[in-house]
Amino acid sequence: MMRRFDMRLPAVVRLDENNEFQTETQNVSARGVFFYLDRPVPAGTACEVTLTFPPHITLTDAVRVRFTARVIRSESPLPSSRVGTAAMIEDYEFLRSTGSTDFLSALQRDWKATN
Secondary structure (H helix, E strand, C coil), X not given: XXXXXXXXXXXXXXXXXXXXXXXXXXXXXXXXXXXXXCCCCCCCCEXXXXXXXXXXXXXXXXXXXXXXXXXXXXXXXXXXXXXXXXXXXXXXXXXXCCCCHHHHHHHHHHHHHHC
16 A cells, blocks of 8 residues: 565564564565564564664664554465564654654654655
8 A cells, every 4th residue: 555665674573572583674664564584473463663774765864763563464485484574553653863853853744644
């Protein structure tokens, strides 16, 4: 539904207090994120995804964002051991960084306009 941006970004995915994974994204949109895990996750599972948009994307300082999301599907193309996971973003927050306040305000305003 929303335009996806192919972005391979390092990410941390937390499923619960005991399950946190270092991974990377495949793509990100205003409403969803696709990343890889080492196992399938049932649809409906809540998760938290933290990633950093680098300066070449933000055109300023790096910006860290934490999404709360819900898994909508897992896919495991053979013979890969990585499981693609699609999650719908339910909420997000910009984490404290050294980024420009004006840029962060504009980015947050733009993201809210698409949600």
